[in-house]
Amino acid sequence: xxxxxxEDEVRxxxxxxxxxxxxxxxxxxxxxCRAANDALADTKYDLIVLDxxxxxxxxxxxxxxxxxxxxxxxxxxxxxxxxxxxxxxxxDVGADDYLPKPFSLEELLARMRALLRRQSVxxxxxxxxxxxxxxxxxxxxxxxxxxxxxxxxxxxxLEIFMQNGGRVLTRTLISEKIWSSHYDVDTNLLxxxxxxxxxxxxxxxxxxxxxxxxxxxxxxx
Amino acid sequence: MRSIGARLTFWYALSATVxxxxxxxxxxxxxxxxxxxxxxxxxxxxxxxxxxHLGSDYARLNSEVMAERVRETSESGAVLFYISIEHxxxxxxxxxxxxxxxxxxxxxxKRAYSATMSGIGALRVDEFLLPxxxxxxxxxxxxxxxxxxxxxxxxxALLVAMLVASLGIGLGLSRLxxxxxxxIRETANRIGSDNLSERIPVSNVRDEVTDLALLLNQMFDxxxxxxxxxxxxxxxxxxxxxxxxSLIRLHAEKMLGDGDLPSAHAEAVLVQIEELARLNxxxxxxxxxxxxxxxxxxxxxxxxxxARFLETFAQDxxxxxxxxxxxxxxxxxxxxxxxFEERWMRQVxxxxxxxxxxxxxxxxxxxxxxxxxxxxWRVSVADQGPGLAPDQRLRIFERxxxxxxxxxxxxxxxxxxxxxxxIIDLHGGRIFAEPADGAGGLKVTFEIPTATTSATLAA
Numbered sequence: 310x311x312x313x314x315x316e317d318e319v320r321x322x323x324x325x326x327x328x329x330x331x332x333x334x335x336x337x338x339x340x341x342c343r344a345a346n347d348a349l350a351d352t353k354y355d356l357i358v359l360d361x362x363x364x365x366x367x368x369x370x371x372x373x374x375x376x377x378x379x380x381x382x383x384x385x386x387x388x389x390x391x392x393x394x395x396x397x398x399x400x401d402v403g404a405d406d407y408l409p410k411p412f413s414l415e416e417l418l419a420r421m422r423a424l425l426r427r428q429s430v431x432x433x434x435x436x437x438x439x440x441x442x443x444x445x446x447x448x449x450x451x452x453x454x455x456x457x458x459x460x461x462x463x464x465x466x467l468e469i470f471m472q473n474g475g476r477v478l479t480r481t482l483i484s485e486k487i488w489s490s491h492y493d494v495d496t497n498l499l500x501x502x503x504x505x506x507x508x509x510x511x512x513x514x515x516x517x518x519x520x521x522x523x524x525x526x527x528x529x530x
Numbered sequence: 531m532r533s534i535g536a537r538l539t540f541w542y543a544l545s546a547t548v549x550x551x552x553x554x555x556x557x558x559x560x561x562x563x564x565x566x567x568x569x570x571x572x573x574x575x576x577x578x579x580x581x582x583h584l585g586s587d588y589a590r591l592n593s594e595v596m597a598e599r600v601r602e603t604s605e606s607g608a609v610l611f612y613i614s615i616e617h618x619x620x621x622x623x624x625x626x627x628x629x630x631x632x633x634x635x636x637x638x639x640k641r642a643y644s645a646t647m648s649g650i651g652a653l654r655v656d657e658f659l660l661p662x663x664x665x666x667x668x669x670x671x672x673x674x675x676x677x678x679x680x681x682x683x684x685x686x687a688l689l690v691a692m693l694v695a696s697l698g699i700g701l702g703l704s705r706l707x708x709x710x711x712x713x714i715r716e717t718a719n720r721i722g723s724d725n726l727s728e729r730i731p732v733s734n735v736r737d738e739v740t741d742l743a744l745l746l747n748q749m750f751d752x753x754x755x756x757x758x759x760x761x762x763x764x765x766x767x768x769x770x771x772x773x774x775x776s777l778i779r780l781h782a783e784k785m786l787g788d789g790d791l792p793s794a795h796a797e798a799v800l801v802q803i804e805e806l807a808r809l810n811x812x813x814x815x816x817x818x819x820x821x822x823x824x825x826x827x828x829x830x831x832x833x834x835x836x837a838r839f840l841e842t843f844a845q846d847x848x849x850x851x852x853x854x855x856x857x858x859x860x861x862x863x864x865x866x867x868x869x870f871e872e873r874w875m876r877q878v879x880x881x882x883x884x885x886x887x888x889x890x891x892x893x894x895x896x897x898x899x900x901x902x903x904x905x906x907w908r909v910s911v912a913d914q915g916p917g918l919a920p921d922q923r924l925r926i927f928e929r930x931x932x933x934x935x936x937x938x939x940x941x942x943x944x945x946x947x948x949x950x951x952x953i954i955d956l957h958g959g960r961i962f963a964e965p966a967d968g969a970g971g972l973k974v975t976f977e978i979p980t981a982t983t984s985a986t987l988a989a
Contacts, residue, residue: 318773324780362769389765389772411776411810413783462845498846498880501853524803525783 376403542700864902881946889915910975
């Protein structure tokens with residue numbers, strides 16, 4: 310997939326370009342709004358990773374211009390600005406996702422994949438993986454054919470893992486999806502629900518299903 | 531009276547009515563003088579007629595002839611006028627019959643005066659000289675007093691009408707005058723941290739009100755630039771700090787991902803990643819505080835039912851407490867809706883709860899009590915921990931102040947309660963710590979007025 314990175318910080322730009330290349334993406338990196346517009350005029354990109362604070366303008370304005378001119382490729386905003394108003398503003402002008410700095414490469418990749426999947430795949434109503442069957446319509450969960458009783462929060466948590474296959478999910482991403490806020494990360498509420506979910510699921514399955522990735526998050530094996 | 535409009539109306543009505551009353555009083559005096567001088571003229575005309583009838587030889591006439599001639603003067607005049615002709619020093623030459631033998635009252639030294647006679651009533655008396663006689667002619671003044679009474683009645687009715695009308699006019703006038711003021715108030719009320727660029731509309735006419743509006747607009751200009759500075763600082767600080775943080779984290783993860791680190795080194799890198807997350811959290815919280823203190827955080831205050839809000843929160847609180855081997859009890863009483871920002875209020879409760887769980891002994895109970903009464907929503911969270919000394923209780927809301935931290939594990943950022951306090955402040959409430967009821971422990975309580983609206987917040 311072809312990705313355009315718009316990031317004025319040299320080292321971060323270089324790192325991202327290399328990181329994405331190592332994960333089988335073709336990445337081009339530019340440092341200014343003008344260069345971004347030039348690059349988009351030249352080539353078709355599948356996704357744009359955009360930093361908000363650029364030397365010759367504001368990323369939000371850039372997205373607004375793109376959307377106004379009918380440019381519809383997914384845009385993932387990368388920003389140090391963490392306040393909710395910026396996040397909402399970014400999504401309001403037509404960006405597709407918003408990832409606060411500092412972030413992990415895993416998370417950036419996961420979100421990029423999610424954005425591309427959103428475009429292509431038809432939504433499934435039953436998710437199956439590793440012997441777990443999750444019915445999105447009936448809100449039921451079966452492990453090897455046996456029903457497992459989950460609370461609403463546990464179900465929401467499992468659904469996120471099922472939607473994302475076997476990928477590592479960061480704490481930020483999970484908290485955002487469940488509590489629509491990542492301020493809860495500092496309490497260990499997420500760990501609490503994870504341990505409950507694990508106890509129920511792994512109890513039913515009889516073997517470990519989740520892996521804790523220290524400093525980052527969790528993974529459904 | 532609290533409103534300027536009411537005061538304006540009152541003073542306008544009062545001054546209009548009093549002015550009219552003074553005019554009526556002056557009119558009363560003028561009218562009365564005018565009517566009386568009319569009576570004087572009547573008396574004088576009667577005298578002229580009388581003198582003509584008496585003829586030039588009147589001085590030699592005896593009483594009978596004189597009476598005869600007077601009576602000839604006019605038949606009707608005999609009823610209308612009271613006449614007496616006297617010779618000073620000697621005797622009365624003539625007295626009209628309608629006097630019934632009485633004397634017309636005399637006021638010495640006055641030639642025209644008003645008097646009252648029993649059986650006849652108010653009189654206007656004029657004295658004329660017909661040497662050697664004194665002629666006194668009087669007319670009933672009842673028409674004057676009747677007229678004046680009518681005048682007073684009409685005036686009183688008009689005054690009442692004036693009072694009512696001027697109250698109405700005053701009310702309309704004060705509305706009209708205060709309209710620009712109301713516009714100013716409404717705009718000023720609307721201007722909050724999220725729409726600081728709005729200004730009070732200023733009309734082209736230069737007057738006191740536009741001066742005030744201009745002055746307020748200048749104040750809003752200064753306020754906006756101060757807000758902008760804080761926002762810019764927050765954005766710049768955020769950018770400057772977080773871009774290097776991103777790099778450190780990305781590189782640390784890369785080292786781990788490459789997988790050829792000795793396990794001791796891998797452990798060290800993991801610690802770095804964890805501390806990085808903590809550092810990031812502290813930066814976020816500090817920036818939040820700096821914005822909150824400048825009131826530069828847009829608030830989405832909506833009325834919520836605290837009972838339902840607490841029900842959702844209790845789920846998470848229960849899970850957290852059980853996970854830590856403590857229990858959590860939650861009770862709410864009172865009905866009503868309170869305006870607050872759900873996300874921030876949840877943050878406050880989580881911060882307070884986390885502290886309470888950290889200091890609770892194994893198996894301890896953390897109790898949340900919530901009540902709406904007397905226009906206040908009060909929530910307190912009590913633990914069974916060691917409690918705090920009075921001076922410590924005052925300091926726990928300061929930045930980076932920690933007491934009773936668990937020897938192992940997470941120390942927290944030390945900003946949780948400071949943030950909670952600033953959130954409660956933004957809701958117009960207060961938060962404080964006191965000893966828990968019963969055996970030891972700490973109780974942290976916050977109160978939010980149920981009447982809080984976004985309008986009072988913005989003000």
